[in-house]
Amino acid sequence: MTTPVTDYDTIIIGAGAAGISAARALREAGQKILCLEASPHIGGRARTDRDIFGVPFDLGAHWLHSGHINKLKTIGQEMGLDIYKTPETAITIGLEDDDDLWDPVEEVFERGIEKLTSTSNANVDFALAEFFEAHGPWAQTIKMMTGLSMARDLDQISLRDLASWAEGEDWFCREGFGTIISNLARDLPIRCNVPVTEIIAHPGHVSVTTSEGPLTARKVIVTVSVGVLSADVIRFDPPLDTERRRALDHITMGDYHHTALMFAPEAIPLEADSWLTYRIDAEKNGIPQGGGFLCNAGGTGLCNLETGGSFSRDLQDAPPEEAIGFALDTLVDQFGSDLRKHFIKGYVPRWRHEPFVRGSYSGAMPGGSAYREALCQPHADHVLFAGEAMSRGQQASVNGAYMEGQRAATEALLP
Numbered sequence: 001m002t003t004p005v006t007d008y009d010t011i012i013i014g015a016g017a018a019g020i021s022a023a024r025a026l027r028e029a030g031q032k033i034l035c036l037e038a039s040p041h042i043g044g045r046a047r048t049d050r051d052i053f054g055v056p057f058d059l060g061a062h063w064l065h066s067g068h069i070n071k072l073k074t075i076g077q078e079m080g081l082d083i084y085k086t087p088e089t090a091i092t093i094g095l096e097d098d099d100d101l102w103d104p105v106e107e108v109f110e111r112g113i114e115k116l117t118s119t120s121n122a123n124v125d126f127a128l129a130e131f132f133e134a135h136g137p138w139a140q141t142i143k144m145m146t147g148l149s150m151a152r153d154l155d156q157i158s159l160r161d162l163a164s165w166a167e168g169e170d171w172f173c174r175e176g177f178g179t180i181i182s183n184l185a186r187d188l189p190i191r192c193n194v195p196v197t198e199i200i201a202h203p204g205h206v207s208v209t210t211s212e213g214p215l216t217a218r219k220v221i222v223t224v225s226v227g228v229l230s231a232d233v234i235r236f237d238p239p240l241d242t243e244r245r246r247a248l249d250h251i252t253m254g255d256y257h258h259t260a261l262m263f264a265p266e267a268i269p270l271e272a273d274s275w276l277t278y279r280i281d282a283e284k285n286g287i288p289q290g291g292g293f294l295c296n297a298g299g300t301g302l303c304n305l306e307t308g309g310s311f312s313r314d315l316q317d318a319p320p321e322e323a324i325g326f327a328l329d330t331l332v333d334q335f336g337s338d339l340r341k342h343f344i345k346g347y348v349p350r351w352r353h354e355p356f357v358r359g360s361y362s363g364a365m366p367g368g369s370a371y372r373e374a375l376c377q378p379h380a381d382h383v384l385f386a387g388e389a390m391s392r393g394q395q396a397s398v399n400g401a402y403m404e405g406q407r408a409a410t411e412a413l414l415p
């Protein structure tokens with residue numbers, strides 16, 4: 001069979017961390033490539049805005065997780081950006097001893113991991129909720145902190161998925177995490193505002209239908225979120241197989257966002273990048289109605305109320321002024337009503353309503369962690385997949401997405 005002449009060697013769908021990483025690797029390998037991005041922006045869920053508040057504001061990812069293995073930390077340092085270790089300033093208003101909050105959070109994980117390691121069956125899994133035991137006035141705060149980073153309520157967190165996560169110290173980039181990604185995208189052939197609607201695999205090549213017409217390539221790398229894949233925003237021909245469909249039922253998007261508030265400098269009497277927790281009393285159906293604050297981000301007056309799970313979903317569904325009012329009232333409860341005089345403005349990124357994202361990041365439903373493997377498999381030989389959801393060990397992170405982009409690029413270079 002002769003190889004058909006195609007427009008490109010590889011077309012990459014999505015200009016987030018995974019797509020940019022794949023595009024760079026393939027361009028370095030000498031391929032003719034094109035990256036198609038549906039939204040007006042590059043960076044996907046790792047995007048830094050400078051217009052809303054006049055300072056770098058990460059709309060999505062902000063923490064560079066697991067610094068010892070995070071390639072983007074090194075890359076950011078090589079770019080000359082100010083990459084610094086997350087300060088250990090954690091303040092819990094109302095508790096004399098901070099350990100009374102953090103120890104019970106740790107204990108939930110420890111009880112779970114002990115149970116997991118006591119079974120030799122690799123298919124056994126539990127919901128994190130099974131190991132939550134806290135009672136008393138701080139129970140809701142402890143519950144919130146236990147599930148926060150997983151972007152879902154405790155009964156929807158797979159312990160096995162959580163246990164697979166590579167731990168390590170977190171770092172920040174003062175210029176914004178998204179700045180590292182946008183710098184990496186410089187000079188790449190990326191077309192924004194071009195949604196892909198259809199991918200048709202033929203023997204030996206692939207056609208891609210876009211809002212600007214059809215294109216062809218020998219291979220395609222799809223880096224869209226599992227939220228976009230499961231919502232059938234892109235039609236696949238042949239259709240996605242049963243195993244991948246099953247995987248998309250088990251590896252689903254969670255909800256996490258920050259409600260951002262800008263204050264005059266020094267209005268919040270805390271050091272830069274302080275983590276603030278407070279006593280959460282309100283709950284709805286057992287779900288804590290609150291979050292934690294990252295205060296004075298990067299030394300600015302920016303304070304983010306970080307929320308996850310169904311409470312984040314409810315705040316994103318509410319009118320933005322309601323979410324901003326909630327966050328402001330919560331800080332006023334802690335620091336007094338004078339704080340209102342120093343409030344400048346707020347903003348709520350609503351990731352679950354972004355049509356080309358549809359949530360925050362992936363998590364496995366209890367029992368579903370092994371399905372990440374199925375998501376990595378090629379479709380109809382020439383359609384490859386990459387993105388945070390395919391990572392096993394750094395899932396749900398920018399670095400996980402970046403590494404997955406490299407993996408898919410290596411596969412795209414195979415004959």
Ligand SMILES: Cc1cc2nc3c(=O)[nH]c(=O)nc-3n(C[C@H](O)[C@H](O)[C@H](O)COP(=O)(O)OP(=O)(O)OC[C@H]3O[C@@H](n4cnc5c(N)ncnc54)[C@H](O)[C@@H]3O)c2cc1C
Binds near residue numbers: 018037044059258395
């Ligand atoms: C609020 C929030 C906080 C987070 N915090 C952290 C953190 O602190 N640290 C961390 O490491 N990670 C964090 N994450 C997760 C991290 O942002 C993601 O894991 C990572 O950015 C995902 O990269 P990706 O390339 O896999 O996907 P994406 O960034 O989603 O990139 C996919 C791209 O594909 C585009 N696309 C979708 N559909 C189409 C289509 N039909 N045609 C063309 N293009 C399309 C999208 O617009 C998008 O730009 C956070 C995420 C959120 C939302």
